[in-house]
Amino acid sequence: MIQLLFLVLFAEGAVALLLMVKVGPLRELAMRGVDQVKTGKGPATVKTLACTLTVILMSDVASILKIQNRGLKVGTVSPMDQVLWRTHLLEASLIGYTLFLAFVIDRLHHYLRKLMTLRKTSSTSREEVEKLQMENRSLREKEEKSSSEMKKLQRENAKLNESMKKLKSETEEHERKASVAEAHVNALQKQSEELLLEYDRLLEDNQILQTRLLSRG
Numbered sequence: 583m584i585q586l587l588f589l590v591l592f593a594e595g596a597v598a599l600l601l602m603v604k605v606g607p608l609r610e611l612a613m614r615g616v617d618q619v620k621t622g623k624g625p626a627t628v629k630t631l632a633c634t635l636t637v638i639l640m641s642d643v644a645s646i647l648k649i650q651n652r653g654l655k656v657g658t659v660s661p662m663d664q665v666l667w668r669t670h671l672l673e674a675s676l677i678g679y680t681l682f683l684a685f686v687i688d689r690l691h692h693y694l695r696k697l698m699t700l701r702k703t704s705s706t707s708r709e710e711v712e713k714l715q716m717e718n719r720s721l722r723e724k725e726e727k728s729s730s731e732m733k734k735l736q737r738e739n740a741k742l743n744e745s746m747k748k749l750k751s752e753t754e755e756h757e758r759k760a761s762v763a764e765a766h767v768n769a770l771q772k773q774s775e776e777l778l779l780e781y782d783r784l785l786e787d788n789q790i791l792q793t794r795l796l797s798r799g
Contacts, residue, residue, distance in 0.1 A: 584669075587676035594683035601690040609694075616691040632684065635677045642674035 600612040619628060649667045 584673055584676065587673065587680060591676055591680050591683065594680060594687060598683055598687050598690060601687065601694060613691065613694060616687065620691075628684075632681060635681060639674055639677040639681070642670040642677070645670045646674065 597612050597615070600608050601616075603609075618624065646667060649663045649670070653663060
């Protein structure tokens with residue numbers, strides 16, 4: 583029994599050391615081993631062993647107290663009682679250390695698993711933050727691009743307005759020149775009509791003169 587307790591105690595000490603100190607992949611192996619113990623029928627088996635060891639521990643403590651009380655009553659302790667007392671004390675100590683290390687391993691495993699979960703959550707949150715930052719940067723770039731395009735369109739619109747004003751002024755100038763030319767044409771037409779009338783009158787006078795000359799001759 584004592585040899586088995588020593589073996590269990592050394593195994594628990596090794597597992598606790600691997601959980602506390604990261605030595606390559608050994609911590610992950612220890613975590614997986616504890617995970618397997620905590621799954622399936624493992625918890626029930628561990629609780630049964632813990633209850634059994636607790637009962638044995640209480641029995642050893644009772645035996646130690648019984649031997650001490652018998653020694654106090656007699657006044658001396660026999661060699662056999664001394665051997666039994668030391669055996670029960672060693673066994674109780676080993677069982678106590680075993681239960682204590684089992685509790686320590688359980689808490690270490692719990693907090694390490696919780697820490698791993700928090701790290702994964704933190705990593706996921708960091709990735710989401712980086713993704714949001716990239717999206718924000720992309721939106722800013724698109725906004726800057728849209729702003730530059732808007733400014734470019736405004737400049738082009740201003741140029742078009744200036745061109746339209748220039749074309750409007752040129753059109754008004756052409757219309758003014760056209761109206762002046764039309765007035766000049768009208769004046770020429772009127773003058774031409776007057777000349778035609780004068781020409782007709784001169785023709786009539788010429789005919790009259792020719793008629794008079796012929797009549798005199």
